[in-house]
Amino acid sequence: MKLDSFTARRGNPELVAPARATPRETKPLSDLDDHWDLRYLQPSLEFFRVVDGDRRPARPGDGIKAALAEALVYYYPIAGRLRELPTGHMLAVECTGEGVVFVEAEADVALEDFGEPLMPTFHGAEGFLCDVGDTRVIVGRPLFYLQITYLKCGGFVLGTYMCHCIADAFGTIQFLKAIVDIARGEAKPTTLPVWERELFLATSLQPHIKEDQKKLFDELESTTCDDIMVTMPTENMVSEYFILSQIDMAALRRHVPLNLNKTVTSFELLTAVTWRSRTIALGYRPCHIVRLMIVVNARGRWKKLPLGYYGNGLLCSVIETTVNDLCTNPLGHTIELVRKAKDEMKTEENMQLRVDLLPLWREKPYIKVQRIFEACDIKWIGQDTLDIGWAKRIGGGIPTVSPPNLTSYQFLCKNEKGEKSTVISMLLPQPAMDRFKKEMAAWLIE
Structure with a gap:
């Protein structure tokens, strides 16, 4: 049913x-x-x-x-x-x-x-x-x-x-x-x-803005847009979940070069593969600039953040490249790009610099940045700790309801064999979703 x-x-x-x-x-x-x-x-x-x-x-x-x-x-x-x-x-x-x-x-x-x-x-x-x-x-x-x-x-x-x-x-x-x-x-x-x-309040009235961040601010003020992920209402897109078993993850790891195979995390690997597959599926031109936004949890990284803090503690880092650079280089290159984005939030100084920019972002019009892929790892969110005692949690997560979310979430579940699997959410226009499935299937061929 x-x-x-x-x-x-x-x-x-x-x-x-x-x-x-x-x-x-x-x-x-x-x-x-x-x-x-x-x-x-x-x-x-x-x-x-x-x-x-x-x-x-x-x-x-x-x-x-x-x-x-x-x-x-x-x-x-x-x-x-x-x-x-x-x-x-x-x-x-x-x-x-x-x-x-x-x-x-x-x-x-x-x-x-x-x-x-x-x-x-x-x-x-x-x-x-x-x-x-x-x-x-x-x-x-x-x-x-x-x-x-x-x-x-x-x-x-x-x-x-x-x-x-x-x-x-x-x-x-x-x-x-x-x-x-x-x-x-x-x-x-x-x-x-x-x-x-x-x-999580800004500490500087005049924060330092890097060149790539300035480009983002300029784009937010632009009145032109040719990215279907911005121009099409999300309610007209389709949302699907992709479940990857341990066998699937092993197949993906066979595409990783030896110098990265032992250190690449499942999040880095899946983000690299889905970013490339999504970019190809959306048909962006080779010269187009595409961006990756990684959502990083400040909990456990920022010492001043105490246990029990329940407010928003997820900070975003953004890196950019061209479609040609992303999709024609080996997978190892894409993994390094993902790591570069993660490393942006590696130090407390960089996290504070990101917080200092937040008031400037709030002043910008409410539109999405063009050709950006947002990835968020919630595999260790703690849902498995929901122990009522007289009731056992057997599953759950973020449902597909309106308005759909552009962020691609990665979380855990058990597949039909009872094996721990990774789930990826994806929101795309239907034609792009069909192409995305084909791209993902190609990566999983042994």
């Missing part, structure tokens, strides 16, 4: 406030949080099978709802509302304690109907998510939505929307883990939250 062939019967939405009184205050966002690209509600799905346990509630939703209210005592800004500040079109969180949205639903399907083990794609996943309307509207409305959908097998699905200005994917999982920790029986979250958004 496909995910789009069922109907979820939702109950009435209700607001869940923190279980106890919380501070009433205004919390400004960081320069990284308060970016046009992040002003939307980010969805996620987590599938659970109920197991025996001492603390198993008669109705899972009761346990999840109570745990949500308790988690909000610690994560109380999430129970507030965003508002625009009088100057600069910047946002801040009013910690009002109004609460988040909670919905219970039922669906006459079982986990087994979706295939076992559960794997992407999650087409039709809207049935497992709250009806939030326009996901780009975030001011003056709840910042988090949770729908628990009961399945006929006794399992359930947690579908969530988190305002991306409040938390990135790692922060969202941290909040979900707080909920499941408490639902499991813990007195408080095992990781306590840290706000401290001032850590």
Whole structure:
């Protein structure tokens, strides 16, 4: 059975406030949080099978709802509302304690109907998510939505929307883990939250702008565009997931030169192959400039960032080359380009320089850079730590819902043989997607 062939019967939405009184205050966002690209509600799905346990509630939703209210005592800004500040079109969180949205639903399907083990794609996943309307509207409305959908097998699905200005994917999982920790029986979250958004504020009023960055700024102000990935609405594109087994990864590694084979990471290899395949599929001319944007997690790299920080902590580095240079050189050359992009965020000084540029980016019009491929590694996001005790997580991830995301995510799942596999998301116009599949298949030929 496909995910789009069922109907979820939702109950009435209700607001869940923190279980106890919380501070009433205004919390400004960081320069990284308060970016046009992040002003939307980010969805996620987590599938659970109920197991025996001492603390198993008669109705899972009761346990999840109570745990949500308790988690909000610690994560109380999430129970507030965003508002625009009088100057600069910047946002801040009013910690009002109004609460988040909670919905219970039922669906006459079982986990087994979706295939076992559960794997992407999650087409039709809207049935497992709250009806939030326009996901780009975030001011003056709840910042988090949770729908628990009961399945006929006794399992359930947690579908969530988190305002991306409040938390990135790692922060969202941290909040979900707080909920499941408490639902499991813990007195408080095992990781306590840290706000401290001032850590990602610009420290220089006149940051140094490199030549390649200046070119990006100039392009953002340009009124001409011939890249279909910018001119075509994302709603008219197709989104697909590609699952690569360990055998597939071994086939890709056979294309890597010996001097890189032992050190290349799976992210570097997959990013190099998908960047080349996507570029060819889109039919860019050999003389065109193409760019790679690598999303790097500052957690664990920036010493000043404390454990428990749940705000946006992903910084982007960009490198550029020509289509001819990218697609006619050996794969090892592309891997080196990927590493060059990663190395841009290797030092704390470079990370701060990137943060210092954020206010300048915010002033630019909301358009996408031409011929750019955005790659993000979320394989170690921590979803496997969502242990409720009386329910076992069996799968989940980022569903394909509107508006689609141009970023190509890499994450882990198990394939139909139960083997650990890597999943890549891709959004392209249909003709380009057909060509992309052929290019990827060519790399996998032994």
